[in-house]
Amino acid sequence: xxxxxxxxxxxxxxxxxxxxxxxxxxxxxxxxxxxxxxxxxxxxxxxxxxxxxxxxxxxxxxxxxxxxxxxxxxxxxxxxxxxxxxxxxxxxxxxxxxxxxxxxxxxxxxxxxxxxxxxxxxxxxxxxxxxxxxxxxxxxxxxxxxxxxxxxxxxxxxxxxxxxxxxxxxxxxxxxxxxxxxxxxxxxxxxxxxxxxxxxxxxxxxxxxxx
Numbered sequence: 001x002x003x004x005x006x007x008x009x010x011x012x013x014x015x016x017x018x019x020x021x022x023x024x025x026x027x028x029x030x031x032x033x034x035x036x037x038x039x040x041x042x043x044x045x046x047x048x049x050x051x052x053x054x055x056x057x058x059x060x061x062x063x064x065x066x067x068x069x070x071x072x073x074x075x076x077x078x079x080x081x082x083x084x085x086x087x088x089x090x091x092x093x094x095x096x097x098x099x100x101x102x103x104x105x106x107x108x109x110x111x112x113x114x115x116x117x118x119x120x121x122x123x124x125x126x127x128x129x130x131x132x133x134x135x136x137x138x139x140x141x142x143x144x145x146x147x148x149x150x151x152x153x154x155x156x157x158x159x160x161x162x163x164x165x166x167x168x169x170x171x172x173x174x175x176x177x178x179x180x181x182x183x184x185x186x187x188x189x190x191x192x193x194x195x196x197x198x199x200x201x202x203x204x205x206x207x208x209x210x211x
């Protein structure tokens with residue numbers, strides 16, 4: 001990413017808020033090494049819990065005013081993503097959302113038996129509200145959409161431009177509209193996770209002088 005001198009010289013780059021700044025903004029909790037782009041739109045800060053080592057990129061929209069968002073450690077949310085948290089959304093450790101991912105934990109009734117959209121009083125609507133849960137190491141490709149009530153099992157990945165309307169089992173590669181299992185996903189990344197966490201633990205015990 002650009003350094004501070006580049007940021008000052010480039011009016012198109014707004015930079016990131018860091019953990020120290022975020023702590024005073026009203027989030028439910030904020031861990032260490034959290035970065036949120038300054039041009040994001042986020043509402044419902046008091047219902048958002050952020051772990052450690054998180055990056056949320058430009059133009060992400062998070063609506064947590066009527067439901068919680070829980071973000072684990074080592075999570076990346078790509079630019080232009082949209083998280084509607086009315087029913088609650090959980091992104092477990094090592095999750096990744098590529099650019100333009102949409103996660104909805106509430107949705108209107110599309111059958112024609114109810115009125116729709118935010119301007120209509122609730123008694124005329126039939127909104128489905130259900131939590132969305134992404135397990136550890138889940139990866140969601142660019143432009144994909146996840147609907148209310150979906151649980152994606154640990155280690156599964158979803159290819160770009162997919163529609164996830166039902167829960168997905170663990171350690172699969174899924175793609176399509178609706179998303180279908182294509183093949184198994186390798187579990188080698190679990191060894192890499194252990195190696196990363198081991199290195200982090202050594203650095204923490206030894207202090208900044210350790211390499």
